[in-house]
Amino acid sequence: MEALKSVVLIGKSNPAQVGDGFFIRRPMPSAAIGLGDISPFLLLDHAGPTAFAPAKQRRGVDVHPHRGFETVTIVYEGELEHRDSSGSSGKISAGDVQWMTAGAGVVHEEKHSQAFTERGGTLEMIQLWVNLPAKHKMTTPKYQEILAAHIPSVSLSDKGTFARVIAGTFEGHTGPAFTFSPILMLDLRAKSGDLLEIPVDEGYNTSLYVLKGSVQTEDQRKIKEAELIKFTATGRAIRFEVLEDSKLLLLAGEPIQEPISSYGPFVMNTKMEIQQAIADFQSGKMGILE
């Protein structure tokens, strides 16, 4: 048995609305979990599940910039479309992941797809903000459009529990995402009654978010929907019992031990870099989206 990571705290989510298309719960950042507390992960927005009636006008978030980090969008249900100032655009649906490196800067919009808007239905997605090491903050923006078919799935029990490996290596399977710092990201679908032990590297910041269902940790704490468990970086595995069929997201990674200065959609290392980001956005240097 590996030395287990223990629970540091359990963070609750705050409800919020992003644009007119995303009704979210946000466990991070929050009063309990600050912007750098689970570095390299900065933010977790869990949108939905929300039922949308058929409509003509696409809902979502209008044009806005980013610099200095990555946005990772995992779609669980529904379909999203994005469009940015470099001319890139794309569509992702259930099971797909979009890993966008904003780097030096992009200006984009994030909307429900036209087809989803017209037929209506349930939308559920997670958007993460993942920090970039200082030396990569001004890297050229890029997208990784990771389709469900390219995400390896690993069976974890005869009850049907499985993990999809989005980033990092788990049980000999390596996820397709390229990352700028070492990360393990698992989409877990866990069956009631399973006792799971998941190896996570020593020194990695480690957290587990419950999208649906509930789990119980080694210290007998029950974690419910929309709560985020922060574990110690020390230890080589996490262990928990699945109390009901659950949908979980494991986020772990080597901490980026650098100062954070943030303002709205910009996450840099210093205040001066933030001022530069605002000036560059205002003068159109991050591009313009008509």
Ligand code: MN
């Ligand atoms: Mn965005």
